[in-house]
Every structure is written in C-alpha cells, then in structure tokens.
Amino acid sequence: MKIRISLLVACLAIVGIARPIDAEIIKDALPSQDLTKAKSLETILRDSGLCKQYPIAIKILNDNTAEIATYADRRLSDGETKLLALNIAKVISTNINKIVEVKVRLCDPASIKYWRDIVLSAAQIEGGLKSGPEQEETLNSIKIVNNMGLIDSPNLEPKIGVYKRILKLKAAGVDVRPYLKKLAGIETADKKKKKIATQLTELNASLSEVDATFNKPISSRVNGNDLESTLRQSWQDACNSANTALKAVEEAEQEQNNLTSPSVYDNDAQARYQNDYEGRQRKIDAALAAWQEACRYRELTHDQLKQATEHY
Numbered sequence: 001m002k003i004r005i006s007l008l009v010a011c012l013a014i015v016g017i018a019r020p021i022d023a024e025i026i027k028d029a030l031p032s033q034d035l036t037k038a039k040s041l042e043t044i045l046r047d048s049g050l051c052k053q054y055p056i057a058i059k060i061l062n063d064n065t066a067e068i069a070t071y072a073d074r075r076l077s078d079g080e081t082k083l084l085a086l087n088i089a090k091v092i093s094t095n096i097n098k099i100v101e102v103k104v105r106l107c108d109p110a111s112i113k114y115w116r117d118i119v120l121s122a123a124q125i126e127g128g129l130k131s132g133p134e135q136e137e138t139l140n141s142i143k144i145v146n147n148m149g150l151i152d153s154p155n156l157e158p159k160i161g162v163y164k165r166i167l168k169l170k171a172a173g174v175d176v177r178p179y180l181k182k183l184a185g186i187e188t189a190d191k192k193k194k195k196i197a198t199q200l201t202e203l204n205a206s207l208s209e210v211d212a213t214f215n216k217p218i219s220s221r222v223n224g225n226d227l228e229s230t231l232r233q234s235w236q237d238a239c240n241s242a243n244t245a246l247k248a249v250e251e252a253e254q255e256q257n258n259l260t261s262p263s264v265y266d267n268d269a270q271a272r273y274q275n276d277y278e279g280r281q282r283k284i285d286a287a288l289a290a291w292q293e294a295c296r297y298r299e300l301t302h303d304q305l306k307q308a309t310e311h312y
Helices: 002-015 023-029 041-048 078-095 122-128 133-141 156-171 177-191 197-214 224-257 267-311
Strands: 057-060 065-071 101-108 111-121 144-146
Touching: 041 057, 041 078, 065 078, 078 101, 078 111, 078 122, 078 133, 078 144, 111 122, 111 267, 122 133, 144 156, 156 177, 156 197, 156 267, 177 197, 224 267
Parallel strands: 065 101
Antiparallel strands: 057 065, 101 111, 111 144
C-alpha cells in the first residue's frame, strides 16, 4: 500500500492535483469563520466513507475550481461512477464557498496508468443528486473520460478516439497490430511533448480506409430474422470475455499482495522484493489493458444490439 500511495502522489504531482488541502489554501478560498469547518477536506471526505481507505489528493484553484484524485472500484458502472463523483463533488462544494466546477479523477486501484475523469459544474452537482427526471437528465449530461491507459496530455481525447477505432476494427477481425504500433509511436512522441497532430491525422486516415472495407452495416452481414439473436449472443460472449479478463486482473493483484515484505535490514531481500513487485505490476498492467479492450468490445456489441433492437 505504501508503494501505491507514493505512486498516486507522484502521478497527481504530474497532473497538477497533488498538493493536499491545508490551512493556507482554505484561507484563500473561505471566509475566516468557515476555516474550522473545512480545516481538512481530506478528513471530511474520509469520514464520509466515499473514498474508503484510499489516499486522497485535493487542490483548490484560484478560479474557484477544485480538483480531486483518489481511487475507485473498477467494477462500478458508468452510472455508479457518476454518482460517486457527484457525491464527492458535493462534499467539496458544501465546504468550500463559490466552487463553480469540480474535476474528479478516479484511478484504478491496481495502476495509476488507468483512470476516469469527470468534470462537474455547480448546476450538475446540484441536479445530479436530486431524484426523478432532473437527476436522469443531469446524469445523461455528464461525460466520463476513460483514458484507457493512454498518457494524459492536451491530445488525450483525439488519442482515445483513435484507440477506440482501432479496437472496433479488431472486433471486426482486422489485424490491427500495425495501427497499435503507430499509436505506440505517437504515445512516445506525446510523452516527449512533441507535436503529434499530423501523425494522428495520418493514422485516422489509414483507419478510415480500412473502416470503409470491414465495417459494413450490420444488416448487410446477417439475415434480418437472425440479426437480433446473433447480436445478443455476441454481446453475451463479450460480457463473458470481460468478466474473464477482470478475473485475470484480480488474480494478478492477489499475486502481488501475496508477496512477503522482507526485513528492512536485508538490502538484498529488499531488492529482490522490489523486482518481484515491479514484475507483478507489469503483469497487472497487461491484464488491465486486456480488460479495457474487452470492456470496449462489450460496449460495441451492446451498441450494435441496441441499434438493431430499435431498428427492427
């Protein structure tokens, strides 16, 4: 757990969320009479039970926006994830005056390479926690950005779009290894803060050419009467694959948790433990990547089933 906490703090420092809330930050954001109430948002959030035992990092910006990062259960549905983010944001807005926006980053407990971002306006925080049609409308308006393991940068959303297109082609039976290799090169350039717009455009163009050949309308590939049952079976198979991939992640996590911590005085044992821990982490990251792809394929098959059901 110590390693994971330090990794989270390092990650948050990079993205600019790491500085914990303290009296000086609160003093800038609150009138003096509210200092006692909001002495520590981290403590308040922990006491609320929303973030469980996970570490929390909070930052209040001068433009009355707040950023918070913590971990969250990867098995939460989109709706549950939105409600968790809304409740966390509500704690922030209740304890800090004049907050206009809250950005919540929910990292995967196994690896900070994987996270979901939700940006909430004051109106969404208010409407999303009401019951009835207003809540449903607000939840539908909230966007979740799943980084899918890609490097955070101003180019993140275009990269996610490209990656989803690649996975869609993979689901259609296309050998996508050349495109994944190109995306990996783009990731390396992005990490070095090089310009990647041209590379993204070229990769998108290549994908469009392949997409026109392989992704024909569903109805042209399957007879009408068999369409829905075929898609339903595909969706069920995708759900089973995602569940299997999730179990692989959990098994890899358990292997890492089962490692025995060496004595602090045994440097050789400490080095071996660190190597073993990092090896298990690489296995976890690979399992997470496979799970992310399986989830994406599950989403694709669900969307196809929904479209076919509505059409026919």
